[in-house]
Amino acid sequence: MGKHYLFILLSVFTLLINCKGDESMSTPDDNPSTVVQTGKIEGKVMANNGTKPIGGAIIFTIDSNNKVYHTYSDANGNFSLATPEGNTTLHIQTGGGQNFRTEIPITVKKNETITIPATESKLTQVAKMAYVKGSYDEIEDIITALGYTATEITYQDLKNLTKIAQYDIIFLNCGSRGTAQTGTTSPSSDALVYTNLSTFVANGGSLYSSDWASAYLVGGDTNTTTCNAPGGFINDNLLCLKNTGSSGMYTGCTVSNTALAAAIGFNTLDINYDLGSWEKIQAYDPTFWEVLVEKNNEPLMIRTGHYTNTTAPQIPVGTSANNNFMTICHQITSGSSITITINTGSWASHQAHGDTQGPCSGGNSNSGKIYYTTFHNHATGNIGKAEPILEYVILNL
Incomplete structure (x- = not known):
């Protein structure tokens, strides 16, 4: 009887060990010593048109202790995320989540994989976007092709701060300017345009400008012909451009930003400059600008989040869709961090965890x-590999 009883105990002990060995285990970003039971979520991030996959999107869940589990979509939009079992929300965001984000309620079961239908994993536009029509550029065509919307505003609308403050993003096309019939015909003679754009960005609005639209940033007439051109709201010591570019193919350009390269799936490309007198960057401040695309150390695409204007009035900028959300820098293991947008109601818990307001990229x-x-995106439309780069710009402003 004693031997039989011992055999039963050994059998039960062995069974318990084997069951435990089959459990799925994962660690949250915040606490590598915590063992939790997980399932897996898979899917493909798509643009609103339902056909364009979106690379570089962050996909994450937040548990009851405000710990974040995250991954990124690859260049084909695919993702796979191990996340704790139970009821949760799957978040899909680009650009920190301020302008494009999707939330999907989901129940995760231990050791099971859930596949999100592509119809549910579309990236939703929450920003209000506007563009000024140009003569040589049609960024609005790419926006529309992705399934998103942007409102056309005029050069004269840029003089109305109340008008532009309702938008989160403004696209300034190459060749956009006023007309003789409406008064001012070029940015350089209109300080009000520069003042309003400065206030817009200082209060959280984002701008995209291309080629000749550099005049909105650093000054010039319809375009920028020399360094230290009159006008502009970006200091001349931060950026210098001249319209000395000639038409032709720029071969062997490099996508120098790793996140951008991963999102679009390539790191080299040829760029067709089929219009002459395009703006060449002569000098820039690397502490202010980040270079994303270049050729032999010549910047072709730059961005910044460091703009400040301490004298600009503080005004609300953007849409009401963002009122209950805030962008934070969430701290994860090994001293690294990620930028996400959360509901303001959960901020206190994130703050207690050590997170900070604003993006992780620094600056203001x-x-x-x-x-x-x-x-x-010039009028001929033949832009090749520059198109997915411009798509990335739209989704990450």
Whole structure:
């Protein structure tokens, strides 16, 4: 009887060990010593058009202790995320989540894989976007092709701060300017345009300008012909451009930003400058601008989140869709961090965890981003590999 009883105990002990060995285990970003039971979520991030996959999106869940489990979509939009079992929300965001984000309620079961239908994993536009029509550039065509919307505003609308403050993003196309019939015909003679754009960015609005639209940033007439051109709201010591570019193919360009390269799936490309007199960047401040695309150390695409204007009035910028959300820098293991947008109701717990307000990229947390490209979506439409780069710009402003 004693031997039989011992055999039963050994059998039960062995069974318990084997069951424990089959459990799925994962660690949250915040606490590598915590063991939790997980399932897996898989899917493909898509643009709103339902056909364009989106690379570089962050996909994450937050548990009851405000610990974040995250991954990124690859260049084909695919993702796979191990996350704790139970009821949760799957978040999909680009650009920190301020302008594009999707939330999907989901129940995760231990050791099971859930596949999210592509119809549910579309990236939703929450920003209000506007563009000024140009003569040589049509960024609005790419926006529309992705399934998103942007409102056309005029050069004269840029003089109305109340008008532009309702938008989160403004696209300034190459060749956009006023007309003789409406008064001012060029940015350089209109200080009000520069003042309003400065206030817009300083309060969190984001700008994209291309090629000749550099005049909105650093000054010039319809375009920038010399360094220290009159006008502008970006100091001349931060950026210098001249319209000395000639038409032709720029071969062997490099995508120098690793996140951008991973999102689009390539790190080299040829850029067709089929219009002459395009703006070449002569000098820039590397502590202010980040270079994303270049050729032999010549910047072709730059961005910044460091703009400040201490004299600008503090005004609300952006849409009501963002009122209950805030962008934070979430701390994860090994001293690294990620930028995400959360509901403001959970901020206190994130703050207690050590997170900070604003993006992780540094600079002024109240400032929006400024992207500038020497190339653009010109009227001929033959832009090749520059198109996915411009798609990335749209989704990450």
